[in-house]
Amino acid sequence: MTRRFAALAALAVVCAGVELVAGRGMSPGVVWDVVNGGGDATARHIFFQLRLPRLLVALGAGASLAVAGLVLQSALRNPLAGPEVTGVTPGAVLGAVTATALGLAGWDSPLAVVLAACTGGCAGAALLWLLAGRGRGDPAQTAVHGVLVSAVLGGLTAMVLLVEPGELGSVVQWLVGTTEGRVWQHWHLLWPWALLWGAAAWLLAGPLTLLRCGDDIALTAGLSVRPARTLALLCAVALTAGAVAAVGALGFVGLLVPHLAVAVFGADLRVSLPGAALVGAVVVCGADAAAQLSSRLPAPGLDSGRFTLPVGALTACLGAALLLVVVRRTPSRTF
Amino acid sequence: MVVLLVASSLCALSLGTPYVPPHRLAGAVLDGDSTLAGIVVTELRVPRLVLALVAGTCLGAAGLVLQEALRNPLAVPEMLGVSSGAALGVAAPLVLTLSLPAAVQPLLAIGGAALGGGLTLLAAGLGRSPSAVLLTGAAVAAALQAALLVLMVMADQLDLQLIYRYLLGSLSARTWDDIAGLWPWLLVAVPALVLCAPVLSVMRLGDEDAEALGVRAQRARLAALAIAVVLIAPVTAVCGPVAWVGFLAPHLARWFNPAAGAVRWLPWSAAWGAAVVTVADVPARLALAPVETPAGAWTALLGVPAGVALMRSGGRGRAARSAPAVGETLHGPRTAASGAADEVPRAGAPDDARREEAGAGGTRFSPSRPTGTEDVR
Numbered sequence: 001m002t003r004r005f006a007a008l009a010a011l012a013v014v015c016a017g018v019e020l021v022a023g024r025g026m027s028p029g030v031v032w033d034v035v036n037g038g039g040d041a042t043a044r045h046i047f048f049q050l051r052l053p054r055l056l057v058a059l060g061a062g063a064s065l066a067v068a069g070l071v072l073q074s075a076l077r078n079p080l081a082g083p084e085v086t087g088v089t090p091g092a093v094l095g096a097v098t099a100t101a102l103g104l105a106g107w108d109s110p111l112a113v114v115l116a117a118c119t120g121g122c123a124g125a126a127l128l129w130l131l132a133g134r135g136r137g138d139p140a141q142t143a144v145h146g147v148l149v150s151a152v153l154g155g156l157t158a159m160v161l162l163v164e165p166g167e168l169g170s171v172v173q174w175l176v177g178t179t180e181g182r183v184w185q186h187w188h189l190l191w192p193w194a195l196l197w198g199a200a201a202w203l204l205a206g207p208l209t210l211l212r213c214g215d216d217i218a219l220t221a222g223l224s225v226r227p228a229r230t231l232a233l234l235c236a237v238a239l240t241a242g243a244v245a246a247v248g249a250l251g252f253v254g255l256l257v258p259h260l261a262v263a264v265f266g267a268d269l270r271v272s273l274p275g276a277a278l279v280g281a282v283v284v285c286g287a288d289a290a291a292q293l294s295s296r297l298p299a300p301g302l303d304s305g306r307f308t309l310p311v312g313a314l315t316a317c318l319g320a321a322l323l324l325v326v327v328r329r330t331p332s333r334t335f
Numbered sequence: 336m337v338v339l340l341v342a343s344s345l346c347a348l349s350l351g352t353p354y355v356p357p358h359r360l361a362g363a364v365l366d367g368d369s370t371l372a373g374i375v376v377t378e379l380r381v382p383r384l385v386l387a388l389v390a391g392t393c394l395g396a397a398g399l400v401l402q403e404a405l406r407n408p409l410a411v412p413e414m415l416g417v418s419s420g421a422a423l424g425v426a427a428p429l430v431l432t433l434s435l436p437a438a439v440q441p442l443l444a445i446g447g448a449a450l451g452g453g454l455t456l457l458a459a460g461l462g463r464s465p466s467a468v469l470l471t472g473a474a475v476a477a478a479l480q481a482a483l484l485v486l487m488v489m490a491d492q493l494d495l496q497l498i499y500r501y502l503l504g505s506l507s508a509r510t511w512d513d514i515a516g517l518w519p520w521l522l523v524a525v526p527a528l529v530l531c532a533p534v535l536s537v538m539r540l541g542d543e544d545a546e547a548l549g550v551r552a553q554r555a556r557l558a559a560l561a562i563a564v565v566l567i568a569p570v571t572a573v574c575g576p577v578a579w580v581g582f583l584a585p586h587l588a589r590w591f592n593p594a595a596g597a598v599r600w601l602p603w604s605a606a607w608g609a610a611v612v613t614v615a616d617v618p619a620r621l622a623l624a625p626v627e628t629p630a631g632a633w634t635a636l637l638g639v640p641a642g643v644a645l646m647r648s649g650g651r652g653r654a655a656r657s658a659p660a661v662g663e664t665l666h667g668p669r670t671a672a673s674g675a676a677d678e679v680p681r682a683g684a685p686d687d688a689r690r691e692e693a694g695a696g697g698t699r700f701s702p703s704r705p706t707g708t709e710d711v712r
Contacts, residue, residue, distance in 0.1 A: 085473070131643070144409060147473050148639050151413070155578070155635035158503055162628055172495065176484035251477055310488060316481035320474040 001271060004264060008278045012059070015285040019055050020047075022292040049183065057182040057190060058288045058311070059281040061243040062253060064194045066280025067273055068239035069254030070261060071201050074212045074269060075232040078142055082255025083240040085146040087124030089254070090153035092244040095120020097157050097171060101164040111189060118241035124153055125237055177250035177312025179288050186246050193242040198277065201235040205269040208232055212267065250284065250312045252319020257283055287314045336591070336610060343613040347384045347620075348376060382511045387616045387630070388609045389517060390506075390570045390577055391584070395608020396528060396601060397566040398581025399588065403535040403597045404559030408646050411582035412567050416475035417560075418578070420451025421571035423483050426498055430486045441520060445568035451479055452560050504577030504631025506616050513573045520569040527562045528601065535559065536597040577612055577631040579638030584608035586645040611638070 021028045026043055033039040034047045065083065072081045072088070083089045099116030128149045132142045161171060173180060201208075207228040210218040215225050240254065260283075261276035288311040295309040345357050355363050355372045363372040364381070394412070401410045401417075412418040424447025455472045487498060500507075534555050537545050542552040567581070588603035595603075611634060619630040 084477075145643075147414070148643055151579070152636070152639045155632060155639070159628070159632050159636065161499070162503075162632060172484060172487045172499075176481060176488065178488075251481060309485060313481040313485045317478045320478035323474040324471055 001265070005275070005278070008264075008275070008282060012278060012282045012285065015282055015289060016055055016059070019058065019285050019289040019292070020051050022289045022296075023051060050181075053184045053187045054179050054182050054288075055285065056187045057246055058179045058285050060187065060190045060194050061179075061247040061250065062257075062280040062282070062284025063277035064190075064198065064239040064243040064280075065250060065254040065284075066257040066261065066276040067198055067201055068236040068243070069256075070258035070269070070273060070276045071204075071208065071232050071236040071239075072254070073258050074208045075229050075236070076142065077212065077214065079259070080143040080255070081146070082252065082258075083121075083236070084249075084251060084255055085143055085150060087128045087146055087149035087153060088121045088237055088240045089124075089244055089249050090150040090157070091124020091127070092117040092121035092241045093175065093249050094153050094157045094160070095123070095241075096245060097160050100171075101160050114189060114193065114242055114245040117245040118238055121237045121241040121244070122234075124149060125233060127153075173310060174248035176310045177248040177315065178310035179247055180310065182247065190242060190246045194239065197235050197238040197242070201232070201239065202270075202273050204228065204232050204235065205273050209267070209269045212269070248312060251316030252323065253280060253284060253315055256319050256322050284311065284315065287311050287318065290314060336606065340606070340610045340613065343610065343617055344384055344388075346617045347387070347613060348380050378510070382514055383506055383509060383616070384613065386509050386514055386574060387506055387612045389514070389521070390574055391580060391607075391609035391612030392605040393521075393524070393566040393570045393608070394577060394580040394612070395584030395588075396605040397563040398583075398608070399585040399597070399601055399604035400528070400531065400535065400559050400566075401563050401581070402585050403600075404538055404556050406539065406541070408586070409582075410472075411579070412563065412576070413579060413582065414476060415455045415472040416451030416479055417448045417455075417564060417567055418451075418571065418576035419476045419479035419483065420454075421445070421448035421568045422502055422576050423447045423451075423479050423486075424568075425572055425575075426483060426486055426502065429498060429501075430490045430494060441516065441569040441572040444572040445564060448564045448568045448571070449561075451475060452564055456556070456560060500629050501575045503629040504575035504634070505627070505629035506574050506577075506612075506619070507627045507629070509574060517569050517573060520565060524562065524565045527565070531555075531559060531562055532598045532601050535601070539597060575629070575631060577615075578635035579642065580608050580611050580634050583611055583634070583638040583642045583645075586642045587611075590645045590648070 021031050023046075026034075026046055030039060030043050031047065031051075034043050039047070068088075069082045072083060072086060073079060076086075095116040095118070096113050098120070099112060104112060104116065128142070128146050131149060132145045157175075207218070207223050210221050210223050211225065211229060211232070218225050218228075243250065257280045258276055261272050261279045264279070265272040265275035291309040291311045291314045294314075345360075348355070348357075348360055355376060359372070360376065363370065363376045398411050401412065401415065402408055404410075421444040424443040424445070428443065455475045483502070487495060490498060534550055537548050537550050538552065538555055538559075540548070545552050545555070567576075570577075584607040585600065585604040587607040588600045592599060592603060612630060615633040615637075616630045619628050619633055622628060
């Protein structure tokens with residue numbers, strides 16, 4: 001187990017290195033100079049004020065989303081309960097967009113955005129909970145309802161954006177999920193929030209593992225199911241909201257990384273929760289690096305520097321492909 | 336429903352600035368371009384109304400075809416990647432500033448829609464369990480949506496608002512030229528629809544029974560998808576994917592005619608689609624008076640909850656009427672073979688309208704209702 005953690009940590013370091021080198025404007029040699037304390041002022045500024053916070057935000061957001069997804073899937077006993085298909089992410093997007101449109105929060109006051117996203121995420125989850133018959137629906141039904149709830153929330157977001165068309169430009173990047181232009185301010189806001197709720201989730205790991213086995217087993221083991229599940233869901237919503245406020249609606253990370261994590265680390269959440277955090281960080285960071293590299297390649301062909309591939313587009317495509325594999329490889333299971 | 340359709344059409348024609356009272360509409364149309372009201376009505380409002388009707392009809396029919404062919408109440412264009420694909424096909428040249436002749440646009444939309452739908456069906460193995468198809472579709476749609484968003488990120492601010500409105504499905508500022516481009520596609524799609532309707536009602540019985548009756552289920556499914564693509568793509572090319580109409584309209588049709596089969600639901604679903612889009616266009620034009628909201632935003636907002644509610648209440652009645660439904664499918668092909676599939680419900684329209692009002696007033700579905708439907712026919 002420690003070996004797997006070590007391997008993943010090494011992978012994370014490699015991804016982080018690639019991410020630091022991948023951006024435009026600095027050659028790898030210059031980056032190496034800066035890391036060793038050299039380099040001119042511009043290079044140092046780019047590295048410390050742009051690249052480093054971007055890397056950290058990507059790592060933190062990936063970890064938060066993965067943990068949130070694993071907690072959701074365990075608490076709802078539903079392999080398809082990612083934040084995207086339970087209305088949490090669309091709700092958080094809606095909350096943040098509404099708050100910005102109403103002028104309650106600006107992109108200059110990120111704390112209000114986090115709170116609004118959190119409220120929205122809770123509202124989305126509550127809506128699904130009401131619609132799916134208060135938690136006793138079967139997984140497939142819940143997933144279907146989740147997709148529908150997400151569609152409704154997406155429609156609402158669209159309405160808000162229509163009323164405030166000025167926001168559109170900044171919001172579109174954020175609808176797809178991007179780490180472009182994230183600075184220290186975002187990171188300072190993200191890490192305490194993610195650490196707090198991540199720690200809470202880890203404390204809940206034991207009860208959650210029981211919940212994964214089913215309500216009856218959990219009850220027999222002496223767990224009061226209802227409060228434990230409510231707390232777990234709260235954790236998941238808070239983690240998702242934090243990540244969404246930081247990087248936007250990053251697609252499919254919360255749905256598929258937990259499956260990867262469980263496959264690697266087993267179903268004991270005390271181990272697989274930190275594992276999921278690590279896997280999520282690696283996936284988002286790697287995807288971001290790949291996005292940066294790939295947006296450098298076609299740059300001469302298209303018109304110059306305008307083209308940047310947001311990381312969310314890459315994770316959505318990768319996630320969709322992986323989801324297809326998952327659905328195809330389990331023919332006996334009726335989702 | 337006829338009342339609803341007429342009322343919303345009248346609203347669409349008369350409300351707005353300048354307000355043209357309903358009794359003067361005929362005069363205004365006859366005046367043509369000699370008066371202001373005449374110009375507004377003939378050049379702006381009538382084409383818009385026609386477009387709403389046509390778009391709704393196409394989307395409603397396509398929704399029913401998909402739902403019946405995949406035997407899945409949730410198989411709607413939005414969830415199968417068909418709509419997103421078509422939208423991607425249209426938006427891509429807009430963003431990349433390629434200038435293309437207008438005639439090519441529907442082709443691009445068709446290409447995109449076929450790509451999206453085909454990808455979903457391929458990935459789902461041509462329709463296994465309904466929710467597997469649905470989830471695969473959601474995944475494909477999300478991937479296409481991501482591609483679309485990447486395009487939007489690349490676009491500049493002015494283009495962006497244009498594309499955004501288009502993506503929601505807006506009917507504003509469409510003229511007769513836009514509608515004229517639709518006719519060739521409709522000429523292809525309508526006969527195909529009439530031909531495929533009987534097959535659809537056989538597909539309802541399940542793959543094995545359908546094969547026993549001589550229908551090749553896989554091919555029929557592909558054909559249904561192709562028809563849906565041909566129906567959706569031109570509409571999407573003109574006014575964007577008006578969201579969730581393909582979901583709501585078939586459910587409305589089923590709710591009001593629970594005992595009918597696919598052959599009878601098809602025209603009803605098309606008519607409900609037209610009604611939904613026309614009704615949605617009225618608040619779209621007037622709610623935030625000087626600014627127009629896209630009609631698609633309203634259908635997206637109201638269509639999903641309404642459709643889910645209908646689906647849930649319909650699901651309860653389905654067990655009770657499964658027997659009559661099977662009998663109905665045997666009647667179905669005969670009706671279509673006489674070439675009068677479109678005409679039958681309209682002939683009985685006043686009768687149907689009365690029954691619907693009773694139904695809306697809270698009449699529960701009971702096993703006795705199917706006999707009423709038989710009487711109408």
